[in-house]
Amino acid sequence: MNDNINCRQNTAAQAEQETITTDTIKEESPDWDVNKKLRYSRQVILKQIGYEGQTKLLNSKVLVVGAGGLGCPILTYLAGAGVGTIGIVDFDTIGISNLNRQVLFGTDDVGKKKVDVAQEALLKLNPDVKIIKYPIRINVDNAEEIIQDYDVIVDALDNIPSRYVVSDCCYFLKKPLVTGGAMESYGIVRTILPNKSPCFRCLMPFPPKDGVLQTCSDVGVFGMVTGIIGSVQAMEVVKIIVGFGKLLDDRIIHFDGSTLKWNEIRLEKSERCPLCGKNPTITELVQYEVKCKIKGLD
Numbered sequence: 001m002n003d004n005i006n007c008r009q010n011t012a013a014q015a016e017q018e019t020i021t022t023d024t025i026k027e028e029s030p031d032w033d034v035n036k037k038l039r040y041s042r043q044v045i046l047k048q049i050g051y052e053g054q055t056k057l058l059n060s061k062v063l064v065v066g067a068g069g070l071g072c073p074i075l076t077y078l079a080g081a082g083v084g085t086i087g088i089v090d091f092d093t094i095g096i097s098n099l100n101r102q103v104l105f106g107t108d109d110v111g112k113k114k115v116d117v118a119q120e121a122l123l124k125l126n127p128d129v130k131i132i133k134y135p136i137r138i139n140v141d142n143a144e145e146i147i148q149d150y151d152v153i154v155d156a157l158d159n160i161p162s163r164y165v166v167s168d169c170c171y172f173l174k175k176p177l178v179t180g181g182a183m184e185s186y187g188i189v190r191t192i193l194p195n196k197s198p199c200f201r202c203l204m205p206f207p208p209k210d211g212v213l214q215t216c217s218d219v220g221v222f223g224m225v226t227g228i229i230g231s232v233q234a235m236e237v238v239k240i241i242v243g244f245g246k247l248l249d250d251r252i253i254h255f256d257g258s259t260l261k262w263n264e265i266r267l268e269k270s271e272r273c274p275l276c277g278k279n280p281t282i283t284e285l286v287q288y289e290v291k292c293k294i295k296g297l298d
């Protein structure tokens, strides 16, 4: 009985809070229906966002390359935040070993295409968002055509050759790129702004040799770490679009889930960089083939 009363009181308090929130923001509100106002009310009320920032988000186009452990939380938060158009690139189908971290998918989805299931889940979350699917592997032949249509690009990939294609293409097309990675209990994030940040190759001029790299299927990954890193990447995207806060545009942050420590390393442009240095040798997209250390279970 007491629980029922408490529950009713909570619901009433919640309804009141919704009213207060919408009333508070009504004064300067654009011509949105009540559901739209309520949907974004917890963001619009933020001093960093407001109606102006929310309108920027609604008008923005973000491409997420990879709908895996990083892509799933990135896509969820971007759709929830009201990013107007979201492109998803992923050629893969869902495997049962994906489910410890790829939170848009369920057991019944095994065998289905990731882009299809992700689209369905994201539209359920926010039907206002437009989803554009690319059920393909990004490569030197298609990257430019896809990337040129978007304002911000997110690298949520799990393989090095595609990372070089995406980051080089963003450099040539002058697109902001938010790149992340996760393995075991570790993760990294950095943001690369055109004409400002050190490029991807300033840090890693060329891919490592065959047999050096490990992948998540070789060494495993905590699903929570991909969730944390993907959430940081989504936050960077929102900051770029709305224009507030301090971006990771001159540093890389490293997270260790075992100790819960964050470290950051300041990055500088390299004069010897083969892409953005004084004497560039990379003048077009390059398709690398890099073999990993162990053949994975995926």
Ligand SMILES: [Zn+2]
Residues within 6 Å of the ligand: 198, 199, 200, 201, 202, 203, 269, 270, 273, 274, 275, 276, 277
């Ligand atoms: Zn560079």
